[in-house]
Amino acid sequence: MSTPKTLFEKIWDAHVVAHPANSPAILYIDLHLIHEVTSPQAFTELNGRGLKVRRPDQTVATMDHSTPTTPPNADGIIPISDGMAAAQLQRLVQNCRQHGIPVFELGSAHQGIVHVIGPELGLTQPGMTIVCGDSHTSTHGAFGALAFGIGTSEVGHVLATQTLLQNKPKTFEIRVDGQLANGVTAKDIILAVIAKIGVGGGTGHVVEYTGSAIRSLNMEGRMTICNMSIEAGARAGMIAPDDTTFDYVIGRQHAPKGAAWEKALAYWRSLPTDDGAAYDQQIILNANDLEPMITYGTNPGMGMKITERVPDPAHISDSSQKAALDKALNYMALQPGQPLLGQKVDVVFVGSCTNSRISDLRLAAELIKGRRVADGVRMLVVPGSQQIKAQAEAEGLHNIFLEAGAEWRVAGCSMCIAMNGDQLQPGQYAVSTSNRNFEGRQGAGGRTFLASPLTAVASAVQGCVTDPRTLLNVDQPVEIR
Amino acid sequence: MEPIQPFQSRIVPLPIENIDTDQIIPARYLKVTDKSSLGEGLFVDWRRDPAFALNNEAYSGAEVLLAGHNFGCGSSREHAPWALKAYGFRAILSTYFADIFRNNALKNGLLPLVITPETQAYLLEAVATDPQATIYVDLAEQTITLPNGEQVTFQIDAFSKTCLLEGIDELGYLMKFRPEVETYEAQRQYAVSTLQGDMP
Ligand code: SF4
Numbered sequence: 001m002s003t004p005k006t007l008f009e010k011i012w013d014a015h016v017v018a019h020p021a022n023s024p025a026i027l028y029i030d031l032h033l034i035h036e037v038t039s040p041q042a043f044t045e046l047n048g049r050g051l052k053v054r055r056p057d058q059t060v061a062t063m064d065h066s067t068p069t070t071p072p073n074a075d076g077i078i079p080i081s082d083g084m085a086a087a088q089l090q091r092l093v094q095n096c097r098q099h100g101i102p103v104f105e106l107g108s109a110h111q112g113i114v115h116v117i118g119p120e121l122g123l124t125q126p127g128m129t130i131v132c133g134d135s136h137t138s139t140h141g142a143f144g145a146l147a148f149g150i151g152t153s154e155v156g157h158v159l160a161t162q163t164l165l166q167n168k169p170k171t172f173e174i175r176v177d178g179q180l181a182n183g184v185t186a187k188d189i190i191l192a193v194i195a196k197i198g199v200g201g202g203t204g205h206v207v208e209y210t211g212s213a214i215r216s217l218n219m220e221g222r223m224t225i226c227n228m229s230i231e232a233g234a235r236a237g238m239i240a241p242d243d244t245t246f247d248y249v250i251g252r253q254h255a256p257k258g259a260a261w262e263k264a265l266a267y268w269r270s271l272p273t274d275d276g277a278a279y280d281q282q283i284i285l286n287a288n289d290l291e292p293m294i295t296y297g298t299n300p301g302m303g304m305k306i307t308e309r310v311p312d313p314a315h316i317s318d319s320s321q322k323a324a325l326d327k328a329l330n331y332m333a334l335q336p337g338q339p340l341l342g343q344k345v346d347v348v349f350v351g352s353c354t355n356s357r358i359s360d361l362r363l364a365a366e367l368i369k370g371r372r373v374a375d376g377v378r379m380l381v382v383p384g385s386q387q388i389k390a391q392a393e394a395e396g397l398h399n400i401f402l403e404a405g406a407e408w409r410v411a412g413c414s415m416c417i418a419m420n421g422d423q424l425q426p427g428q429y430a431v432s433t434s435n436r437n438f439e440g441r442q443g444a445g446g447r448t449f450l451a452s453p454l455t456a457v458a459s460a461v462q463g464c465v466t467d468p469r470t471l472l473n474v475d476q477p478v479e480i481r
Numbered sequence: 482m483e484p485i486q487p488f489q490s491r492i493v494p495l496p497i498e499n500i501d502t503d504q505i506i507p508a509r510y511l512k513v514t515d516k517s518s519l520g521e522g523l524f525v526d527w528r529r530d531p532a533f534a535l536n537n538e539a540y541s542g543a544e545v546l547l548a549g550h551n552f553g554c555g556s557s558r559e560h561a562p563w564a565l566k567a568y569g570f571r572a573i574l575s576t577y578f579a580d581i582f583r584n585n586a587l588k589n590g591l592l593p594l595v596i597t598p599e600t601q602a603y604l605l606e607a608v609a610t611d612p613q614a615t616i617y618v619d620l621a622e623q624t625i626t627l628p629n630g631e632q633v634t635f636q637i638d639a640f641s642k643t644c645l646l647e648g649i650d651e652l653g654y655l656m657k658f659r660p661e662v663e664t665y666e667a668q669r670q671y672a673v674s675t676l677q678g679d680m681p
Binding site: 018023026028037041045049051054065066082084088091133134135150153154156157160163165199204230233235267319320321323324327417418436438439441 | 496497503504508509513514515526549556557559577579580581584589640643651652654655656658662666
C-alpha cells in the first residue's frame with residue numbers, strides 16, 4: 001500500500017513539473033487570477049523581455065481594489081474620479097487586450113472581488129493550483145484547491161511560464177468539532193483560531209481545516225474560513241471537497257460538463273486526506289465553546305469573545321509583544337480591561353472577500369429587517385460581485401438594507417482597503433466584516449473592529465458594539481465577563 | 482539583478498512585532514504602475530510621529546532595519562520590499578518573517594535575515610547606547626559580524642543564496658523548463674480552460 005497522503009500532498013505531488021537538485025520545486029499553476037493593483041509591473045517585465053503570456057486561457061482578470069462602488073450615472077457609466085486609479089484600471093485593460101486575457105471591466109455583469117468571482121463562475125475547482133497577486137487567494141482553498149497569494153515578480157513568472165518556484169510548505173491540521181450555537185458563524189470560528197495561534201502561528205504551513213463543525217458549513221462559510229488563513233500567517237488554507245463542494249460547483253459557467261464532469265468528480269473524490277496521513281502540526285477547537293468574536297487591536301490576532309474585556313499590556317512579559325499591544329491600544333484609544341460591548345461605533349461595513357457573498361447578505365438582511373441603523377451611524381453594504389448584487393436585488397435584500405437606512409453599493413473591495421474613496425475618517429470606529437484591522441487599513445486614523453455580519457448588523461442597529469445574540473434571543477441578556 | 486556584495490551598515494531599531502505591509506506602504510500608494518516612487522510612502526503614517534525611529538537623525542543613512550517578530554505580515558504587496566529598497570535598505574533583521582514578504586524581499590535583493598532573540602536583544606541595546614554602531618553582513622559566508630566583533634550565522638536556502646550572489650534572474654531560470662512544462666501539460670489528467678463558456 002502506498003503511504004497515506006494529505007489533501008495538500010496529493011495536490012502538490014500532482015503539480016510538480018520538475019524538482020532539480022538544490023532548487024525549489026517547479027510547480028504548475030492551473031488558474032491565475034489577476035487584478036489592477038499587483039499586475040502592472042509584472043506586465044512591464046514581460047513586455048521588456050518580449051515575452052508572451054503562456055496560458056491566457058488559464059488566466060482571468062477583474063477590477064476590484066480601486067474601483068468606485070458608487071452607482072452608475074444616467075449613462076450607465078460608473079465615474080472614476082481618482083486619476084491614478086483610472087490610469088491603473090486602463091493599464092489592466094491594455095495589458096489584457098495585448099495578451100488575450102479575459103478581463104471583467106467595471107460595469108461587466110461578472111465584475112467583482114477576485115476571490116468572489118472565481119468560485120462564482122466555476123473557475124475555482126477542487127484539486128487545482130490557484131494563485132493571484134493577493135494574499136487572500138487562500139479563499140479558494142475552501143474547494144479543496146491549493147490556492148495562495150504571490151508577489152508581483154511571481155505574477156510575472158506565472159504569466160510567462162505558468163509555473164512558480166516553490167519550497168514545499170509544512171502541513172497544519174486545524175480541527176473544529178462540535179456544533180455552533182445560534183448567533184455564532186464561520187467568521188467567529190476563524191477569528192477564534194487566529195486569536196489562539198496568533199498572526200504568525202501558521203507561517204510556513206498550509207492549513208487543512210477538518211472536523212464536524214467545518215464539514216457542516218456551507219461553501220460560503222468555508223470560504224470565509226479559508227480566506228483568513230493568511231491572517232494566521234499560513235501559506236494557504238484548505239478544506240477537503242465533499243458533496244457540499246460538488247453541489248456548489250455543478251452547473252456553474254466554467255465548471256466541467258457531461259463526461260468531463262464525471263471524470264473530474266472521480267478525481268475530486270480521491271483528494272481528501274487518507275486515513276493515517278500525518279500533519280506536521282495540529283490543534284483542536286470545540287465549536288460548542290465558541291461565541292461571537294471581535295478584535296480590539298490592530299492585527300487580526302488581537303481578538304476575543306465579544307463578552308470579554310480588552311487585555312492589559314501590564315500582564316505581558318515579552319517586551320516586543322507588550323510594545324505591540326501598547327501601540328495598538330493607543331491607536332485604538334481603548335483602555336486595558338474595558339469591555340467592547342457598548343463601545344460607540346461610527347461606521348459599519350458589510351462586505352469584502354471575507355463576508356460579501358449572498359448568504360452573508362441574507363443573514364445581515366434577516367437581522368436588520370424591521371429595524372433601523374442607529375442615528376449617527378453610517379452603514380455600507382457592498383456585495384462582492386455584480387452577480388451577487390443582482391441576486392440580492394432579485395430577492396429584495398437591497399430594499400431591506402435601504403429601508404433600514406444603510407447604503408447599497410456596486411461590487412468591489414471598497415472599505416476593506418479604502419483605495420477607492422470609501423474610507424473612515426481619522427478617529428472613527430468601525431465594525432467591519434472584512435479581514436484586516438491594521439492601522440489605517442480602512443482610512444488613515446480609522447479604527448476597526450473585525451466581526452461577523454451578524455455582529456456588524458447588531459452594532460449598526462444599536463449604535464455601539466453589540467452581541468448579536470441579544471437581538472436573536474431577546475430574553476437572554478448577555479453579561480460582560 | 483546586481484550580485485550582492487558584503488557590506489557594513491548602521492542599524493535603525495524598530496522593535497515592534499507583527500509589522501504588517503499596510504504600515505510599510507499604505508494602500509493609497511499602490512495606485513502606481515511602476516516601482517521607483519515608493520520610497521516616499523515607506524512607513525509614511527508612522528513617520529508623522531516625530532519620535533518615530535526613521536525620523537531620528539542619529540540613524541539616518543542606516544541600510545539595515547532591525548524589526549520585531551513576524552515582520553511583513555498581511556498583504557502580499559511586493560510594493561513593501563520595493564519601498565524599503567527605494568528608501569535605501571539592504572537588509573532587514575528580525576526573529577521571524579512572514580512567508581510572502583520573505584519571498585518578495587529575496588526576489589528584489591533585499592535580505593530578510595533571521596536572527597535569534599538573543600542577538601536581537603543585544604543589537605537593540607547596542608544601537609541604543611551607540612547609534613553609530615555597525616554590523617557587517619556577508620551573504621557568501623552567511624555571517625553577521627556584530628558591533629562587539631562577535632559573529633553570528635543566518636540561514637538562507639541554497640537556491641536563493643546562489644541567485645543573490647550571482648545575480649541570477651529567476652524568471653530566466655524558470656523559462657529553461659519549458660520542455661518539462663510542455664510534457665506536463667500534455668500528460669495532466671485534468672485541465673482548466675477559461676476559454677470555455679463565454680468570456681469577455
Ligand atoms: S476585499 Fe479586501 S482583502 Fe479581499 S481582495 Fe479586496 S482588498 Fe483584498
